[in-house]
Amino acid sequence: MNGIVGIGVVVCMVFGGYLLAGGNLGIIMKALPFELMMVGGAATGAFLISNDFHAVKKTLKDIKKVFRGPDWKPGDYRDLICLLYELIRLARTSPVAIEEHIEDPENSAIFQKYPKIVTDKEAIELIADTLRSASMNYDDPHQVEEVLDKRMEANLHHSLHSSHALQNMADGLPALGIVAAVLGVIKTMGAIDQPPEILGKMIGGALVGTFLGVFLSYGFVGPFSSKVKNVVEEDEHFYHLIREILIANLHNHSANICIEVGRQNIPVNRRPSFSELEKSLKELRKEA
Template sequence: MFGIIGIVVVFVMVFGGYVAAGGKFGIILHALPFEMTMIGGAAVGAFLIANDGAGIKQTLRDLGKVFKGPSWKPADYRDLLCLLFELIRLSRQNPVALEEHIEAPNDSEIFGRYPKVLKDHEAVDLICDTLRSMTLSYDDPLQVEEVLDKRMEAHFHHALHSSHALQTVADGLPALGIVAAVLGVIKTMAAIDQPPEVLGGLIGGALVGTFLGVFLAYGFVGPFAARVRAAVEEDSHFYKLIREVLIANLHNHPANMCIEVGRQNTPHHVRPTYGDLEEAMRNLKREAA
């Protein structure tokens, strides 16, 4: 919602101010298709050169974050804590029974109760791999924490690819606008024998290229890159929560305490309340009884 509002505000303020100052749209509308073809086409081409197929698909997919925001909502953090509670409790009660859930999470009844978490392969793999390491006696909390930190750092770096790709395009757009403007000047010089009113229109059309490059870079693509980065950073807390809970589990804290450690390390705006989480875990206990 805020992304759409922002786009509307940018257009209204820029072009509204231009009209209020007495500007005419004639030259802009005449030059716009050609300038947009040059600048937009060159930007898309440069984007394709700089990225492979997977990076292009990821960037196009992550553009939705500009309007939808982070993937993980407050209810998802509560569900994640409930999932971890069930798995930790089972690992304490029956380690053998835990194996069928972490070896085949897609067929697991426990994971199946949390479909959104199950769809995220990174979160599921992070949980299952860490719990599996415990069954293999790789349970030194410091070593496991170091492994998790490196893994999450690599995932975070990969998730930021879209933001970096968009920012690279934003950085190049002003220069591409200058390229289009220079071509417009070349066209103008070829018509130097024309009357002033014709030359004025040609020069104005050339300057539209400079305007478009700067306008698109700082009004849209740059802010898009910043918004995607903010959403990725917000979503990274979801994976950090997994680390906090599983490391607490390696320290052999009670299951409830492990979950509370995770809850308190969750950002306040997505943190479930103690009462809501306690009620959710009580319901899980009643269902298991």
């Protein structure tokens, strides 16, 4: 919602201010299709040159984050804690029984209680791989912690590629706007024998290229890049929660302490209250 409102504010304030100042929108509208073709088309071509097909596809998909926001909502964090609580309790009471759940999460009765989490391949693999490491009797939990940190760092690096790709496009748009403007000046110089009123409109049309490059860069593509980065980093807290709880489990803390360690590491705007979480865990105990 904020993304749509922001776009509306940018467009209304820029063009509204221009019109209120007595500007002639007709000159911009006449030149806009051609300038947009040059500036936008060149930026798109440069984007395709600098990224492979997978990166292009992922970037187009990640643009939705600008309008949709983070994938993981407060309720998802609560569900994740409940899932990990069930798995930890089962692993401690019956180490053999936990294997069927971590080896085949899609058919696990425990995992199936949380369908949204099951659809996230990275989250499921983090949980399964870490619990599997615990079953291998690692002498030093710090080894598992180091492996998790490296894995999550690499995952974040790949997830931020869309943001970097958009930022590169934003950085190049002003220069491409200058290219379009220079071409407009060249066109104007070819008609230097025309009267001043015609030359003025031609120069004005040429300057639309510069305007368009800067406007798209700082009004849209740059902010899109920042928003995608912020959303990716916020969603990364979901995977950090898995790390915190399962590493605490490897240090043989009680299940309740493991859960509280994880809860305290959730961002405030996503963190379930202690009483809310305790209520959910009590329901799980009753089911068990």
